[in-house]
Amino acid sequence: MDLRLPSKVLEHIFSFVDSNEDRNSVSLVCKSWFETERLTRKRVFVRNCYAVTPAAVARRFPEMRSLTLKGKPHFADYNLVPDGWGGYAWPWIEAMAEKSPALEELRLKRMVVTDECLEKIAASFKEFKALVLTSCEGFSTDGLAAIAVACRNLRELELRECIVEDLGGDWLSYFPETLTSLVSLDFSCLDSEVKLSDLELLVSRSPNLKSLKLNRDVSLDALGSLLRLAPQLVELGTGSFSDKLDQEAVSKLSQAFTELKELKSLSGLWDVLPEYIPLLYSVCPGLTSLNLSYATVQMPDLVELLSRCSNLQKLWVMDLIEDKGLEAVASSCKELRELRVFPSGADVDETNVALTEQGLVSVSEACPNLESVLYFCAQFTNEALVTIARNRPNLKCVRLCVMEPFAPDHKTQQPLDEGFKAIVEGCKGLQRLSVSGLLTDKAFEYIGTHGKKLRMLSIAFAGDSDLMLHHLLSGCESLNKLEIRDCPFGDTALLENAAKLETMRSLWMSSCGVSFGACKLLSQKMPKLNVEVIDEHPLKTRPDSSPVEKIYIYRTLAGPRLDMPEFVWTIHKNPEIGVSNLAIE
Amino acid sequence: MELDLDLSLSPHSNSSNFGFGFDLNKHLNTKEKRFEAMLGLENMEEDCYVPKPSSFSLNGQPEKEDEDPLESDSSVVYDEEGNCKVVGWPPIKSCMTKYLNYRHHSRNHPYHHHGRRINISNPAATMERVRRPTSSMYVKVKMDGVAITRKVDIKIFDSYESLTNSLITMFSQYQDCDREDTNFGFTFQGKEGDWLLPGDGPWKIFAESVHRISITRDCPCPHTRLLF
Numbered sequence: 082m083d084l085r086l087p088s089k090v091l092e093h094i095f096s097f098v099d100s101n102e103d104r105n106s107v108s109l110v111c112k113s114w115f116e117t118e119r120l121t122r123k124r125v126f127v128r129n130c131y132a133v134t135p136a137a138v139a140r141r142f143p144e145m146r147s148l149t150l151k152g153k154p155h156f157a158d159y160n161l162v163p164d165g166w167g168g169y170a171w172p173w174i175e176a177m178a179e180k181s182p183a184l185e186e187l188r189l190k191r192m193v194v195t196d197e198c199l200e201k202i203a204a205s206f207k208e209f210k211a212l213v214l215t216s217c218e219g220f221s222t223d224g225l226a227a228i229a230v231a232c233r234n235l236r237e238l239e240l241r242e243c244i245v246e247d248l249g250g251d252w253l254s255y256f257p258e259t260l261t262s263l264v265s266l267d268f269s270c271l272d273s274e275v276k277l278s279d280l281e282l283l284v285s286r287s288p289n290l291k292s293l294k295l296n297r298d299v300s301l302d303a304l305g306s307l308l309r310l311a312p313q314l315v316e317l318g319t320g321s322f323s324d325k326l327d328q329e330a331v332s333k334l335s336q337a338f339t340e341l342k343e344l345k346s347l348s349g350l351w352d353v354l355p356e357y358i359p360l361l362y363s364v365c366p367g368l369t370s371l372n373l374s375y376a377t378v379q380m381p382d383l384v385e386l387l388s389r390c391s392n393l394q395k396l397w398v399m400d401l402i403e404d405k406g407l408e409a410v411a412s413s414c415k416e417l418r419e420l421r422v423f424p425s426g427a428d429v430d431e432t433n434v435a436l437t438e439q440g441l442v443s444v445s446e447a448c449p450n451l452e453s454v455l456y457f458c459a460q461f462t463n464e465a466l467v468t469i470a471r472n473r474p475n476l477k478c479v480r481l482c483v484m485e486p487f488a489p490d491h492k493t494q495q496p497l498d499e500g501f502k503a504i505v506e507g508c509k510g511l512q513r514l515s516v517s518g519l520l521t522d523k524a525f526e527y528i529g530t531h532g533k534k535l536r537m538l539s540i541a542f543a544g545d546s547d548l549m550l551h552h553l554l555s556g557c558e559s560l561n562k563l564e565i566r567d568c569p570f571g572d573t574a575l576l577e578n579a580a581k582l583e584t585m586r587s588l589w590m591s592s593c594g595v596s597f598g599a600c601k602l603l604s605q606k607m608p609k610l611n612v613e614v615i616d617e618h619p620l621k622t623r624p625d626s627s628p629v630e631k632i633y634i635y636r637t638l639a640g641p642r643l644d645m646p647e648f649v650w651t652i653h654k655n656p657e658i659g660v661s662n663l664a665i666e
Numbered sequence: 667m668e669l670d671l672d673l674s675l676s677p678h679s680n681s682s683n684f685g686f687g688f689d690l691n692k693h694l695n696t697k698e699k700r701f702e703a704m705l706g707l708e709n710m711e712e713d714c715y716v717p718k719p720s721s722f723s724l725n726g727q728p729e730k731e732d733e734d735p736l737e738s739d740s741s742v743v744y745d746e747e748g749n750c751k752v753v754g755w756p757p758i759k760s761c762m763t764k765y766l767n768y769r770h771h772s773r774n775h776p777y778h779h780h781g782r783r784i785n786i787s788n789p790a791a792t793m794e795r796v797r798r799p800t801s802s803m804y805v806k807v808k809m810d811g812v813a814i815t816r817k818v819d820i821k822i823f824d825s826y827e828s829l830t831n832s833l834i835t836m837f838s839q840y841q842d843c844d845r846e847d848t849n850f851g852f853t854f855q856g857k858e859g860d861w862l863l864p865g866d867g868p869w870k871i872f873a874e875s876v877h878r879i880s881i882t883r884d885c886p887c888p889h890t891r892l893l894f
Contacts, residue, residue, distance in 0.1 A: 159754030216759075242761045270761060351765075375765060424756065426766060457756060484756050541755065566754070 091117040101126050120144060127151070129586055130168060130192065131611065132637045135176035146185045147211075148177065152192035154589045154633055155539075156564050158216060161591055161631070163617060165646040168192045170217075171201075172644075178205035186211040186237075193217070199224030203231035210262075211237035221246035222271070229255040239267035239294075250275035250298075256283050263287040267294035269318050269349065274298040277306075284310045291343075294318025297351050301326055301334060308337035317341070319349035322357055322376075331360070339363040348372035355382045365389035369416075373398040374423055380435075384409040394450075397421040400433040400457065407440035411447035420444055421455040424484065438465035445472040453478040460491040461518055466500025470507030479504055480515035486542035486567075489519040496520055502527035505535070512559075515539040525549040529556020536561040540568060547574040554578035564589040572599035576606075583609050587635040591615075595632055598625025603634070604652035611637050614650045771822055803873070809837045809881040820873050826864045833881060851882040 086094075095118055098104055108118040124147040127133060139145070152168025170192045177184050184206045194217045202209060209232045222245060228238065229252060253268075253275040263283065268275070275298070284290060290311050295304070299320030308314070326334065344364045353376045368390050373383070380403045387393070387406070393414040400422055402410070410417065422440070425433055438461045445451060451473055461483050470476075489496055497518040505511060505528050512534055516524065520543035528535070529552035536559050543549070551574035553563065563585065571594040582588055582603075597614070604612035615631035641651040758766070803820045818836075823829040830852055853861050855878040866872075 156754065158759050159757045160760065161754045242759060244760070374762065377769070423762065424758065424766075426770070457758075482756055486752075486755065539757075541757070 085113065088113065088117050092121050095121050123147060124186075125149070129635055129637075130173065131639060131642050132586075132635065134639045135173045136180070137638070139176055139180035143181070145177075145181050146183065147188070148173070148181075148184060148186070149188040149190075150192060151190045154564065154587060155191075155562070156566065156589055156591070157191055161566065163615065163646075163648060166615070166649060167642065167644055167646070169644060170194045170198050174198050174201050174205075178202075182206060183208060185209060186213075188213040188215075189217055190215040191217065193219040194224075195219045196221055196224035196227070200227045203227045206232075208234060210234055213237060213239040213241070214243050215241040216243065218244035222248045222250075222252040222273075226252040226255040229253070229260075230257065233257075233260065234262055235260060236262050236289075237265040238263075239265055240270050241267060243270050245271055247272045249273050253283065254279040258282075258286070261286050262289065264289050265292035265316075266290070267292070267318065269294040269296050271296045272298070277303045281306060281310060287311075288313075290314065292316035292346075295320040295349060297321045297349075300324050301357075302330060305330065305334040305337050308334075308341060312337075312340040313343055314341060315343050316346040316370075317344060317348070318372075319347075319351075321351045322349070322353035323351070331357075335360050335363075342367075344368065346370035346372075348374075350376040352377055355379070358382050358386050361386060362389055366391060368393055370395040371397070374421075377401065377425070380406040388413045390414055392416055395419040397423070399423050399425040400436040401425050402440070403433065403435035404437055404440040404443070405435070407436075408443045411443040415448060416450060417444065417448040418450045419453040420448075420451065422457060423455075424457045434459060438462055441465065442468050442472075445469040445476075450475075452476055455480040455482075455515075457482045457484060459484055460488050461497060461500070462490045462492050463495065463497055463500035463503075464490075464492070466497065467503040470503040474507050475510065476504070476508040477510055478513040479508070479511065480513065480539070481517055482515065483518040486517075487519045488517075496524065498524040498527065502531070505531040510534055513537045516543060517541060519543075521545055522548040522552070525552040526556075529553050532557050534559050538563050540565045542567045544568045544570065547571055550574035551578065554581045560584075561586050563587075565591075565593060567592045569594060572596050575599060576602060579603055579606055582634055583607060583636050585636065587633065589631075589633050591631040594628050596625060597623050597627050597629050600629060600632060601625070601652050609636050609638070610634055611641055612652045613645070614652070615648060616650065617648045619648075767819070805876055805879055807833060807879040807881065809833075810883050818879075820876060823873070825869050826872070830864065833879070837881065849883070853880045853882075854878070855880070 091114065095104075095107065098107060098118075101122075101124065104118055104122055108115045119141050121144060122142050123144055125138060125142050125145050126149045127138060128151050130150045130152050138148075150170070150173060152170075153162050153166060156162060157166070168191060170189055174187075178201055182205055185208050187202065187209075188211070192214075194214060199220055202212065212228060212232075212235075217240075220243075225238075225240075225245075228235070235256075250271075250273045256263075256279075260283075264287075266283075275296075277299075280299075280303075284293070284307055291314060293307070293311060293314055294316070295307075295318055297320050299307075301320070301322060301324045304319055308317075338360055341364055344367055347361070347364065347368055347370070350373060355378050358378060365386065366389060369392055371387075371390060371393055373386075374397050376383075377399070379401055383398065383402050383406050387396070387410050390396075391413060394416050396410065396414065396417060396419070398406075398421070402422065407422075410420075420441075422436065436458060438458060441454065441456050441458075442465050445454075445468070452475055454476065455478075458481070461481065466481075483497075490500070497516075498521055501514075501516055501520070501524050505514070511532060514528070514532065514535055514537070516528075516539070522545045525544060525548070528538070532538075535557050538553065538557070538560065540563075547570045549568065550565075550570045553560065554574060555578055560581075566589075568590075575590075575595060576599055600612050600614055604610065611634065613633045613635075614629045615633065616629055618630065620627055645651065805818055805820050807818055818829075818833070820829070823832065830850070833852075834850055852864050854864065854872065854876050855861050856875045857877050858875075859877075861880075862872075864872075
């Protein structure tokens, strides 16, 4: 009796399997499941663009309609990865243009995207619907014009925190009059002004527009007229909120806000003046997400606003909110799931001293659904961390940035080891952790012992010795991404735990004590890893004992990459070839 | 310049002796000292000299520096005001630091001095070039012989002279050159790709269109000498 299900039945069953984690498991069951699954996967995620070749991906998933790619390591966000490192989108776009011309969606993060790439997308994918670029760079507004003019079914065009060469606002006028399918438009990171009339025309012919995020140059006046044209918006990113308006304009704007019955998410609000805060009151009760990262108002105004946001789930705000403001958030925003508090000054010296560990403690006490926290603060205490862990065992993401490196518990002058111990011990589902402050190897022993679900860990200016790395690599079973800077360990732990690295996506180490010799050894021992050394000040001869500036190690099926700049070296698997810099001119 | 650290190997290292461990707790009392020691900043001169952190040989002794000891390592750079800054710390994304710097430099900004402690490290320099830029405009600057291309915000300067002086100051701190004796040649690349000399056009127009700056040192060709 043949117990195998016919592939048509399998296909039907698999069509209900959405999550790629599940699909990956499905594909491991047996050959026929692998085949059926791969022929039905529409959304493909490649979380390291160098882990696999574009051709291999195209070959495996012929029905791919949506591709998500990530390029540079996370620390590139903080300028630790030199320009020219890599992460080029072109090879992927070129391959997909040839092998997957039915592609509809492309989502890229931390990649280099050129105008050529954008033109290729515009020319090759007839059904293209969505382009979402996060922290990308390398293109200009000319490339955007190419997308606008050619993609007749475009639904989403989102530029999130990209670095764009801004050649003017004309690109917007390239959307043809026949384009009525727009659902989401985000050009908040662009610098120059777009023509208001073009924008109004676009908005008025886009009945499905749900998300609109403007750049800073769109005036308050313009905002009013845009809102009147799109009262159905669910997500709004305003432009600058500091122009002086006369009374009539203010009341018209206020009226426009009251018409936004569907609004759930609000951002932008650059330099918002306190007298304009009341304009937002009408939308507050409906908001689930509020980004005040650029809203430079003081605590009392913030409290007025937030006390009306009873349904808020996600809040990003500056430290201008202070402890007092967070207490108000704690009592008003009971649905809060995610809190991020950013510094209002660019330097450690400018941190707002009225924001302390107490603010976070208050929120952890009162908000039962709080699971994700990013908190910049001048200083912290073990007691506060213990309290937070006790209050909120359901925390999944804790990123604490004590601004001063090596800062101890400011009450006891002890390291923050015990505090972080409480966090990893109490929050059993913790998946992401960033530590800071004064930490000894003990902290990492605790993390290794208790952080069993930890997938991503970020460390800076911490620890004493190789023990710290050893604890992490040998203890954290679920560890997927580890990034470390300026910590004093050497080669031993890395080499002893080499096998662990093949179970992880990537490891970044910069300004640590790892030697060149260790990099060579590691690369020769581990065939499925790329060990890349980034060195902008190479010594003329490189002895094995010399420490390297930065190392990026990642598992890959694609072998060493061929697009490295002159400051990146990969260690050949064959010790005879040694080190090479495989750059293509 | 010595690094005043205990270079004992970590207690758990095996005989391969690759790594070094240092126990900061043993020697240093305050967090400032730890931070400085980490980056070799103790015994700092006024000019903020930062040695390359530790090339250590197998037996734990510091190697002879075989290259320019003033070349900064990857963790520390200098901003336009000549202050030591740690790269990428605090870990804030560039779009946000761009905005925070704009607020810091903007004298007329409504919240510049609003009820918080603000510590401006070099008040004279800041006051000199404080203005309210509408946006930052970062331009790449490459100097002969310096590996790292730096970026400066053109909008905070108001003349060719202030720009070139600042650039010379910035690079002098890296290179062991005496700025009095050295001739610097500046060339600027505009958006169309053409290379120009300083003073070719009015400052305002230049500031809108400059794309890249290249600095040569001690170049024999007279036409690249500094015009000021």
